[in-house]
Amino acid sequence: MDKILVYLQENQSKILTDLEQLVKAESPSDVKEEVDRCGTEIQALFRKHLGVEAEVIPQSTTGNHLRFTIGDGESQILILTHFDTVWDVGRLSYRVEGNKAYGPGILDMKGGLVQALWAIKACQESNVLLDKKIVFLCTSDEEIGSGSSRSLIEEEARKSDVALIVEPPVARTGALKTARKGTALFDITIKGKAAHAGNHHEDGVSAVEEMAQQILFLHSLTDYAKGTTVNAGVAKGGSRSNVVADHAEIQVDTRMTSMDEGERITKLIKGTKSYVKGTTVQVEGGINRPPMERTEKTEKLFNLAKECGKELGLSLEEASVGGGSDGNFTAALGVPTLDGLGAMGDGIHAEYEHILIDQLPVRTALFAKLLARL
Template structure:
């Protein structure tokens, strides 16, 4: 068993306390004041455990973001770890409780567990006196759960300086497999304008936006391709004013997922270039493919093999898998930077009232991250 893993196992209670402090400082994406309080806790933990340099990136619309740096490596390419401290939960929405080896709470799995194991992975490297040619940058954002509009540029900026990216997002349940693939994602809005009229007196003078929307939904679903991993979901629709008025307006919000980067341009073009089915209506499409897929490339497979080898020395087998959900790792993968995701601790229930992590797994996951960093820092 590695000395790093032994050190972290000896500190399991302290890792748990770090995670508890982060979890208790609730941080719903849309409440800047609370997210900033969580940032204060995260900053204090980093300074105590790692002692590197801290840069706060002030934001007005969302919580302030942080760039933490360990080491002063002289090589041009750094090691990048990306995470987020915002959660999908309003304050007090679900209780924080410990039941034996399980810790339940808002964001504990997605992804405060990942933040805690990253802090302790870097602490283990510090305690072992590890310094390398590359510095490690731990970038923590505050709007991942609401689309990363205010963090995308800093993520891309740091990714372009990096040789590899590790994402301690929630692992794949139930066996804590890492993510070697993630679907890319896009969102589009379909706005339809028709011609209103009295549904009884002037039934044939109008042009129904709702009728056009119905045709559009059926046609859009034809773009989905299960074999190629392309999904199209019309998740929100709205239109009309009264039952006896032909609808002048209708709107639909569309979510798309892709598995290959080369699918993105074609699918976006097919969505934007809509035919019109109901004479007198007008269709306007806005939106884009926001995140390219994290594809299982040769460089990603090599990272997984390295992780699997480390896990074997720790006494367990590390699996891999794919996710239909996207993360900030999609941004870095889209640039062609070797990126591996799902490095967070074993748990389950992301975005559900059952959200939890296994406390006994925290040292193992921190050690896994520490030792993969060790392979790339020199």
């Protein structure tokens, strides 16, 4: 059997213990002190296993970002991970049931973070030469749009030969991700004119009526054949049932497979006109994550991972998915990007979020072998 896989199987319980440590350090994106506390635990693990210290990149509102540099060389490999989660403190708890370990952020994506760390450790312990510099970037705000980390991610990506994203693979199939949809977010504000709904209904101009028309327009832009979806996910307006509504708001999520399509949809949404005479419509927002489009370079990187998988008895597939990741940013710069290299499991952003314990050494070995081949 492969010596790296054997080493990791022998250390499976230690890998799980490290993962438990990070999961219990709960880190909801919007609570800086909790995210930074988790960051301290991450630093301790890197110090313990790899003997490296973090470069802490301070942030005022989100958690601090962490950059670890391992080895040296003229070429650079970028490993991207985030350690913020969508779960409020105390909402979920860590537990093990059979082959499944549950907990907030265990799959998305603390499992991938721990696996990538142990992959580097496995290479070092197995005397597998890594002759490129590895920059391991741990960010704290991916779940809320990567607003403070995007420039940092893009800066490191421009220096790198490849970007490896340790988000989880596709649930059940274990497929790696070679393409992701991009996202565009919009806030639409509508103003009308208030009036008494009984005595002076004719004097009012309903912002809620305009909102209804806008929602119909927005949803008409969805085109499944093109892979484009437009969703008015939040809609609210008015104050009381006996008052003609003078204000309304819509929050819109749009997904697309290409930048051309994203720009087309953005132009249509931002150019919308009012339907109800006397109302005004203001649109703010735009593309916040460019699509991760599959390229020949991505295909080559996937095929390399597929070869590594065969050595471990894995028959890897690739997939295009609707959700975005920080890999969208690196791919948009033309950097070969492979996503889905994290922990196997299911339930991202769901109460049953979990990883498969027996797959920890297997997927870690896959990542280690890919690093070695690169």
